[in-house]
Amino acid sequence: MTKSVLITGGAGCIGSDLAQVLVDRGDDVIIFDNLSSGKLEHIESLLDRPNCRFIQGDLLERTAIQHALRGVCTVYHLAANPDVRFVPGDATDKDLQQNTIATYHLLDAMQLGGVEQLVFASTSAIYGLSDGRPIPEAYHAKPISLYGATKLGCEALICAFQNLFGFKASIFRFANIVGRKTRKTGRTVISDFIAKLEGNPRRLDILGDGKQAKSYLLSSECVAGMLFAVEHSQSALSIFNLGCDDQVTVDAIAKKVVARMGLHNVDFVYSGGEGGWLGDVPQFLLDVTAVNRLGWRAIHTSSQAVEIAIDAILGDRKQRVCS
């Protein structure tokens, strides 16, 4: 009997792109998603395929994931709170629940079910502030957001479970992931700008001072990078930054969005401050030497990735308007 792979958050932006690749290569794929931010439309075309099935389930319900893991050999764990921003007045346990506790439930179900391998979607947000130099995986992580903190909590649990129960674990700390579907799953700067400009094409409110500079990676390349590293890394526990080796500023993204939407004379209005929101890391650049040495390298720069994502989202929008 072929063993299955299970993707938590498999109806999300990255999860559904991953599912597509795994189904296409013939894996027996279970998509596990509570649809809190994932969308059925992302996986609709996959659900007709004989080697793909969907389970609507929540990692906060332990029995749901315990049952789903029967016969599973590898888990790709992408489910998380998709909104990295903290707004004063928000519940402070949203990330703890949906990131750390959800991951614990998964890990415990994995050890109970004897699952052999975990691939985990972590984040560059675990690092917190840096000095501007590319951040290597060994950097002293001091997260400044609840999202980053609880993802680091997940990583720590994965390290311990990997050691105690002996499965293989690969942890990937993603740059900002962009793509066509990011419009629908959580906030990203690109989809925020497009939505704002759709509302008012003369003015664009920009969080922070616009000088925030970050790395961006296309969802499709993120999936390719993960699968490459999982296949080629021999370590029982591996941790990789996953991104490209350049940055793009928020201002530059704003200008690209304005240009791609064919707008002119848009007023940029800045909320001010270095970070866009409480817990925002105003700039980061990942040191991706480790995954490069393994043999994988992002095809597109941050700037190109952003442009492709803008065009994809705008194309999607036009299609919807036309249909």
Add this chain to the structure above:
Amino acid sequence: MTKSVLITGGAGCIGSDLAQVLVDRGDDVIIFDNLSSGKLEHIESLLDRPNCRFIQGDLLERTAIQHALRGVCTVYHLAANPDVRFVPGDATDKDLQQNTIATYHLLDAMQLGGVEQLVFASTSAIYGLSDGRPIPEAYHAKPISLYGATKLGCEALICAFQNLFGFKASIFRFANIVGRKTRKTGRTVISDFIAKLEGNPRRLDILGDGKQAKSYLLSSECVAGMLFAVEHSQSALSIFNLGCDDQVTVDAIAKKVVARMGLHNVDFVYSGGEGGWLGDVPQFLLDVTAVNRLGWRAIHTSSQAVEIAIDAILGDRKQRVCS
């Protein structure tokens, strides 16, 4: 009105030593403990003092800590699962609950109550395996135990809460802490050996190969080091290793216990393997340069600390036998 300080886990080994110092220096001290491992006898003499009171409460009950924090300016957070060992068959969420989730409840209650400062007892167990060189605070932590993982999860949450809500936070990664009271609060190698030799003075079962080498620090020095660093560090968020700069092996501790108990011809029987139990870090040495530079240095070596602790525990035992 004098603002109070609150010690979680204040009836434990280190917590009650800390309470003693703070009460003696005139602080208005609240000891908060669920007495799951802490002992009332550790704080009995303090409870007659006008500036000390005890609240029996559990951090897993959010309202309990919310109420206790009223009028508190500084929290010393020492409550934790005191048993670092994981035994197959144990619940895997004990550390998650008592370390990470309990700490989250405290942090959330602190931000709701406007508490100004947190002092946190972390652990060298967050680091996982090292290459034998002294481990600096910036070392890439990859915990191999649930205890270490969930304490790293606490640290991550503290970093984020400190940034989001602006209180001062000091994190201390302790070496192995020993002292008279460690006999009664959780397992330590010294009290384990004494208990075993009391049961059978001819044979000592030793977990691992006896070559495990770790750093030890007296509870009283741990308290002094924390208070010194809290007073002298200006950072809004500081992280310090707290220990001395040498190690002692498990074999050496066994020999010391045997000698101090006046025993002869004891058979040492090893369970084998590098670590004493699943998730045990077989050897570590903390780089304590940072706290040394601040002006604090441990008085006793690891070896001396162990000897003092053995004598204190044995003295305590004799007192009990005589009385």
